Amino acid sequence: MTNILLPTDFSDNAWNAIVYTLKLYANETCTIYLLNATQLKASRISSFSNKLLTTMRDNAKNDLLKLKAQLEETNANGNHEFEILLSLGNLDDAIEGAIDKYAIDLVAMGTKGATGAKGILFGSNTTKMFKKVKKCPVLAIPDNYEFVVPKQIAFPTDFNRYCDAKELHFLKRLADLYNATIRVIHINKEDKLTDRQEKNLTTLRQYLKNHVHSFHWIPTYASKSKEINDCIEELEIDILAMVYYSHSFIESITHEPVIKKIGFHLKIPFMVIPE
Incomplete structure (x- = not known):
């Protein structure tokens, strides 16, 4: 239930x-x-x-x-x-x-x-x-958004923080509704991942091992909002899912002047997962 x-x-x-x-x-x-x-x-x-x-x-x-x-x-x-x-x-x-x-x-x-x-x-x-x-x-x-079966779910992360089982439980339950593929998106700002990032990446792979998933490294070339929106279009994403935590990208876009400034015009459903 x-x-x-x-x-x-x-x-x-x-x-x-x-x-x-x-x-x-x-x-x-x-x-x-x-x-x-x-x-x-x-x-x-x-x-x-x-x-x-x-x-x-x-x-x-x-x-x-x-x-x-x-x-x-x-x-x-x-x-x-x-x-x-x-x-x-x-x-x-x-x-x-x-x-x-x-x-x-x-x-x-x-x-x-x-x-x-x-x-x-x-x-x-x-x-x-x-x-x-x-x-x-x-x-x-979003307003006037018509339902399509979600087959692709985007999950952006910088691998700097540990995603625990509770947070990923919500993501996996969403994917389970229609056996959707989870697309983990990393906007690559560094030449190589730090030890902490590598450890968090390994943990994330382990948590997602029973779900269809893939990792996408995106070179940084514009604002984070544009890079995420471009990924949504290129990968034909149906739902965007992100974890809300202090100083996260979500926190920045929930301030209306920032939204107008960066032009983050999201056209698909957006799931915010609590920390």
């Missing part, structure tokens, strides 16, 4: 992420938790009557029930069960609480919220989840 949390603000972007995730896990037995969190600012709460707050909660619940019914009708997958979760707190706390309470294996969401600001790679909620969720991966699906 796989437990998946799908936060939704009922936007088209959120709907697209839900549809993609259901197709990705079509062959898995899953409980799907549909979560809506609507937080009111403290300054506004005092001006709301209890009756109005109740009305807002009831409206959100009705929207969740409609979404659940729509998915049950259109998905028609006997492997999937749907549950609704409603919170009037902030989204961060609601997601972390649900992960603990329902033993969530994956959080999947759109890259942007209802505003869908152009030129921004990840919306503020998605960025927060990359940073805050520590117990399971977060899968971000």
Whole structure:
């Protein structure tokens, strides 16, 4: 049984992420938790009557029930069960609480919220989840991305840090869905690997020995974002997976001004694995 949390603000972007995730896990037995969190600012709460707050909660619940019914009708997958979760707190706390309470294996969401600001790679909620969720991966699906069976998964690494079994467990589970090939990408900035890098490379080979995988050494010739994007196109990558850790590439691209500056316009789903 796989437990998946799908936060939704009922936007088209959120709907697209839900549809993609259901197709990705079509062959898995899953409980799907549909979560809506609507937080009111403290300054506004005092001006709301209890009756109005109740009305807002009831409206959100009705929207969740409609979404659940729509998915049950259109998905028609006997492997999937749907549950609704409603919170009037902030989204961060609601997601972390649900992960603990329902033993969530994956959080999947759109890259942007209802505003869908152009030129921004990840919306503020998605960025927060990359940073805050520590117990399971977060899968971000680009706006209007249509499902294709993932046969190639890219896993960039500089081999400078040790990838432990827990982190790679998430990567291997993703690959197992469709027997995908894991493409380990190393952007080669040095003439030779250090002893630590060699050791981490050997460990990574060992962890991946039962999965189809390959290693790709890419000479550095541009910004890291361009090099990764070029690899995605050249290797026909379907999902990009990376580990989030301090001072990592992911950390740098979650700052919006940096995103605009480096132009990291990702066109495929992006799985962020917690350290």
